[in-house]
Amino acid sequence: MSLSIPNLAAGTLLLAVTAYSVAGGVDFGAGIWDLIAGAGERGRRARELIDHAMAPVWEVNNVWLAFAIVVCWTAFPPLFQAAFLNLYPLFTLALIGLILRGAFFAFRHIAENPREHRAADLVFGISSVLTPFFFAACLGAIASGRVTTAGPPPSVWEVCISPMSISFGLVSVAATAWSGAMFLVGDARRAAPDLVDYFRGRALWATGILIAVGTVALAAILFERPQLLAAMFTTPALAFVLAVMVLTPAAAILIWRGIFRWYRLLTVAGVGSLVVAWGFAQAPYLLPGRLTIDQAASSQPALILVLAVAAAVVLVVGPAFGLLVYLDQRTALESPES
C-alpha cells in the first residue's frame, strides 16, 4: 500500500483504535478481574490492587476513544455515517457500559456501607465486560461486510448480530482480560507481592481462553467472510497475525517461568498486532466490498489537518504520557508510606 495521504489518515484511525484497545483494554481487563474476584478477603485485596493500578491512567485512556471517533468523522465521514446508521444499537450499548463503568468506579470510592460498595463493584465489573464486547462487535459487524452505505438496513439486527460480530466481541473480552491480568502481575509485584501468584494464575488461564476464543473467531471469519481470512494470511497482515500467534504464548511462558521482564511489552505488542492485523487484512476497504479508503476520504486539506494533529499528539502528548506512565510505574507520584 502506498503512503498516500488518505492511507496515512486511515493509519491514524487504526492507530487510535489500537491505542484504545491496548490502553483501554488493560483497564477493562482489570475491571473484569474485579468482577470475578469474589467476595472474601482475597477478593478485597485484589480489588484494592486493581483500584490502585487503575486510578491514575483511567481518564487518559478514554481520550483515545474520543480521538478515534473524531478522526473517523473528520477523515472518513461516509464511514462514520454508515457505521452509525447501521450499528447504532451496538454503539449505544457500548456507550452506556462506558458511562456506567466510569460513574461506578468513582462511586465505589465514596460508597460508605458494604452493600453500596458491593453494588458499585458489580455494576463496574459487568460494564467492564459489556463495553469491550460491544465496541469490538461493531468492528466485527464492519469486517463481516454487512454494513452498507446505502441508507439504513431493512433490519438493523441482522447487521448487528452475526457470528463475526459476536466472536469479535468475545475475542475483545478475552484479550482485555488477558492484558489486564498481565499488567496486574506487574502492579502486584510493586504494591502487593502476595498477589503476584494470584494474578499469574489468572494470566495463564486467560492465555488459554484467548487462544481458544481466537480460534473460534477465525472459524467465524472463515464461515462468514472467507476473503478476510485469506487476506489475513497474506502480507502485510500475515506479519501481524504471526506476531499475535507468537507473542501471546511467549508472554504467557515468561510469566509461567517467573521471568518478569518484557512480558508487558509483549502483551501490548500482542493486543496491538491483533487490531492492526484486522486493519491490514481489510485494507483498502473501510467497509469490505463497498467503501474504500480513497472513496471515503475527505478532501486533502482536512486530512492534512488530522495528520498534523496526530503528529502533535505523538510529539507533544507522547512524551507527556510517557512521563505520566513513568511516574506512575516508578511510584514517584505516591507517598512512600502508602
Add this chain to the structure above:
Amino acid sequence: MLLDAEPALLPSRILMAFTLGSHILLVPLGVALPTFTLIMEGIGIFRKDATAIKIARRWSVVMAVQFAVGAVTGTILSFEFGILWPKMLGRYGAAFGLGFSIEGLGFFLEAIFISIYLYGWRRLPPRLHFLAGLALPPAGLLGAFGVLAANSWMNTPGGVTIEPNGALDIDVWAALFTRALTYEFWHFTVAIYLTAGFVVASIYAVAWLRGRRDHYQRLGFAVPFTVAAALAPVEVLVGDLSARALTTDQPAKFAAMEVTWRTQAYNPEVIGGLMDPSGNVHLGIPVPWLDSLLVGYSPTTVIRGLSSFAADARPSTVEANLTHLAFDLMVGLGTAAALLTVWYFWTLIRRHRLPDSRWFYRMAALAGVGAYISVEAGWVTTEVGRQPWIVYGAMRVSDAVTNAPATFVWTLLATLVVVYAVIAAFFVTLLLRLAARWRREDLATAGGVEAPEEGVPYGPPR
C-alpha cells in the same frame, strides 16, 4: 409536520439538548479552575503562604473530579453525533471535525497534566509542580477553541465548496476561523472565566455568611471574585458586539432574540413577553426605539423581522419565544453581575478592604448560581435561535436526524436521564463529603491530616 416525517426528530433534539446542557455546566470549572488554582499556588509559593497552597490543593481535587465527569459526558456527546445526527456528520464531518480534532489534542494534554498535577503534590518539587500545572490553562483553552470553532462553523459555515461530483472541498483555515468564531470565542471564553470565578467565590461567600472570617476564607473569596469582577464589564461589551454581529450573520436568530416580527425602523426592545403565531407580543415591556438604537446607534436603523424569512427557514413561534426569554435572562443576569462588581471595586478602591455587607455576600453567593444559569441561557439563545438549521442555511436538523426508530431514541433518552441523575448525585455527594472532611480538618489541630487529594475517585490512593 416535520415530526411526522422524522419520528426520531423530537426525542433526538431533547436528548442532544439534555446532554449538551448537562455537559456545558462542567465546562467553566473544567477550563478555568486550573487557572485559579495556579494563581493560588503561585501566591502560596511566592509569598510562602501555606493557606494558599492548601486552597490550591483542594481546588485541584475538585478540578480532577470535575474533569473525570466531563470526560465521560464529553465522550457521550461525540457518540451522540453519530447516533443522532449521522447524516450531518456524513455530509459535513470533514469541516465540523476540524475543530474537534484540535479539541482532541487539548483534551489529551489536559488529561495527562491533570493526573501529573494531582499526583505530583507530594512528590514533585513545588516549582516543578507549578510548572507542570502551567500546561493546563493553554490546554483547556485549546479545547475550548476547538469546540467553539465547530459550533461557530454550524452558525456561520464557511470554507467548504461542493464540487460538481458532490464531494466537499475544504479550506481548513476558512472552515476553522468562520465569522462567528470571532465573537463566540471571546464571548464564551470570558464567560467561562467569569462563571468559574463567581462559582468558586460563591462557596466562600457562603462561608462568610456562616461566620467564617479568616485568611483562608478571604483568600478563597478574593482571588476568584476579583478575576470575575474584572471580567464582568468586559463580558457586557463582548456580548453587545456578538448580538450586533448577528444582525448581519444570522438575522433570523437576531429577530427571534428580540421577538421582532415585522421588518421596521424605530424597533422597540421588548423585555420579556411572549409572541403569538401572528407576531403580536404579549406581556412584554417594550422600550421604544431601543433595539434600533442599540444595533445602529440611530432610531432609524431598520431591523429585519421574522416574517421576512420563509416559514421553514426561521425559528418557530415556540423556538423564537424560548430564544427571546433565554436572551433576556442572560442579559439581565450579566447586567446584574456587572453591577455587583461595581459595588465590589468601589469598596476595594475607596476603603482598601473587602466588602463587609451581608447583602453583598448574599448577592455574591447567588452570583455563582446566576452565572451557571446565564451560561445555559446563552447556549439556548445560540442553539435554539439557529433552528431549524443544524448547519445554518445549508442543512436542516430534520435532514440530519437518524433513521433509528423513535422508540429507540426515547429509550436512550430515558436511560441517559436516569444515568445522568445518578452521576450528578454521586458528584454532589462526593463534593459535599469532601467539603465536610475539609471543614473537620480545619477545625481539628494540625498534624495527622490527610492530603486533600487522597482517597478521591481518580485521585491518588491513600
